[in-house]
Amino acid sequence: MRGTRIAVVTFAASLALSGGVVPALTAAAAPGPTAKYIVAVHPSADPGAVAADHERSRxxxxxxxxxxxxxxxxxxxxxxxxxxxxxxxxVAAVLPDRVVRMSAQSVPPGIDRVGADDSSAVAGDGRGAVDVDIAVLDTGLDPKHRDLNVVGGVNCIQGNNSYLDLNGHGTHVAGTAAAKDNNIGVVGVAPGARLWAVRVLDAGGSGLWSSIICGIDWVTAHADTIEVANMSLGGSGGEGSCTDHGLREAICRSTSAGVAYVVSAGNAATNAAGFVPATYEEVITVSAITDFDGQPGGVGTPTCQIGYDDTFANFSNYGPDVDLTAPGVCVTSTWRGGGYRSISGTSMASPHVAGAAALFLSTHPGATPAQVRAALRDTGTTNWVGDPDTTQEPLLNVASL
Incomplete structure (x- = not known):
């Protein structure tokens, strides 16, 4: 955590994605301390039957x-x-499970800066809703928040059957993507889009890799309904492959099913190539800029923290894996308990792009995730400064969507 900023999810251990299995033993498993694992089985096998068998035999x-x-x-x-x-x-592979931690109606400056008030949804005019479904894989959502159109969800955290947000991070992310255009609170990039709460992190912002895959699995099962998924989370790890039996494979299958995944680049001020899922080719990876007034020009006055307007956020990851940038500093959005709060992080930049993906899909139904990414990059601008690498990613601009 940096100041009041909620940091993007960090893995407590490296997620080295291994496709192999542990060497076999012929002896039966002896009683003793347990650890958490992810067991991938071959597609020809019924995972439920295999799991039940292993409950009995192992x-x-x-x-x-x-x-x-x-x-x-x-x-x-x-x-x-x-x-x-x-x-x-x-059994195809046995992988150790890993601990994860979270990353972190006026028209907020970020909504203005990305052109959402000029888009087809005209965010801020007090009417209308975007006819698209967005899944938020996070700490849950506040289903009673009057500024959010929460239509359902799932809980993937053990010991709790509710997708209620007990942290606030997930509800904040959801508001930036899709807060209603209802003359109260704030408005999102895709106002009133239907939101699905996919709780993969607990009240403290921690979770397990298995919980994240549970969320992706649930979204994939509902790919005929859900078009966009936001993951403001991540951590250190390797690139993996679409056959690694782990997180990358799950995302590959889900994007193949038609779901566009938008993820935060990370808050370590380093190359995103060492972070997952930010480094995955299948996702839309988003870095953060500072924007205090919703306008280009670099003259905005700092609000919740010190910084320079219209510059690359000093905490944001960067590099060739990043597809787009969006406002991520002092972003005001919805908060659990029906309230509102201003926080910072690439977690806050990512849902701007998730809302943009929803906007594009509302007028281009059936577009593939790759087509969504290309469209958002093509409409972006470069009116910001300070990129620490040699290739400046486009700043999200949805005015023409």
């Missing part, structure tokens, strides 16, 4: 079964039991 305590974005399950197992699973011909 003492697995199953927490999630994946059928859509990944084929497999997550469970607590003794290390010996996890090792022995490679002897099962139905």
């Amino acid at each position: 003492g697995a305590s199953v927490t999630h079964v994946y059928r859509h974005a990944l084929t497999g399950y997550a469970a607590s197992l003794t290390p010996a039991a996890a090792t022995s699973l490679s002897a099962d011909p139905r």
Whole structure:
């Protein structure tokens, strides 16, 4: 956390994406301390049946079964039991689970700066709603917030059956993407778009890799309804592949199903190439700029923190994996409990682009995630300064969408 800024989700351990399995043991698993694992099974096998069998034969305590974005399950197992699973011909890979942590009606300056008040939705005119569905994979949403059109969701955090936001981060992200145009509070880039709460982080902003895959799996199962997914989270890790049996494979399958994923670049002020999912080719990765007045020119007065208007945010990750930039400093949006708050981070930049993706899809239904990314990049501008690398990513501009 940097000042009052909520940091983008950071993995507590490196997410090295390994497609291999642990060497086999012939001995039966002995009782002992357990750890958390993700078990990928071959597509020809029923993951539910395999999980049930491993509960009986290996003492697995199953927490999630994946059928859509990944084929497999997550469970607590003794290390010996996890090792022995490679002897099962139905098992494709056994991966350690990882801990994750979160990253962080007026017309907010960011909404003005990206041209949402000039878009087809005319954000801020007090009427209309965007006919698109956005999933927010985060700390949950406040379903009773009068400025949000929350239509349902799922909880992927063990020990809790509710997708209610007990942190505030997810509700803030949702408001930037899609707060209603209702003459109260704030307005989002895609006003009134239907929001699906996908709770993958707990009240403290922590979660597990298995929970994130659970959320992606759920979104993929509803890909006929949900067109856009925002993930203001991430952490250090390798690029992986679409057959790594882990996070990358889940996102690959979900984007192939037609869901456009928008993710934050990260808040470590370094190259995003070392961060996942920001480095994945399938997602739209978003860095952050400072914007205090909603206008170009660099003359805005700092609001919630010190900085220079219309410059690259000093905390934002950068590099060739970044597709777009958007306002991410002192962003005012909805907060849990029906309130509003101003916070900073690439977590706040990402939902500007998720809302833009929804805007584009509202007039281009059926566009692929790659087409969405190309359209948003093509309409972007370069009226900002301070990019720390040699290639300046476009600043989101939805005025023509």
